[in-house]
Amino acid sequence: MKIGTYFKESYNELMHKVTWPSWSELQGSATLVLVTSVILAIVVWAMDFIFDKAMGVVYGLLY
Numbered sequence: 001m002k003i004g005t006y007f008k009e010s011y012n013e014l015m016h017k018v019t020w021p022s023w024s025e026l027q028g029s030a031t032l033v034l035v036t037s038v039i040l041a042i043v044v045w046a047m048d049f050i051f052d053k054a055m056g057v058v059y060g061l062l063y
Helices: 002-016 025-063
Strands: none
Touching: none
């Protein structure tokens, strides 16, 4: 396959076969990703905090 044919077919597929999201769909998806990322960050932080305190208690008993 020649490189020119590849680019022509790629352009045709992107312009005529791909369904692009609307601006409102894109904003909704971005908001969902942001909220999910913040929630997961809080969960990971809480797990780290609890594990740190638990290990502090365990090491306090050992030494």
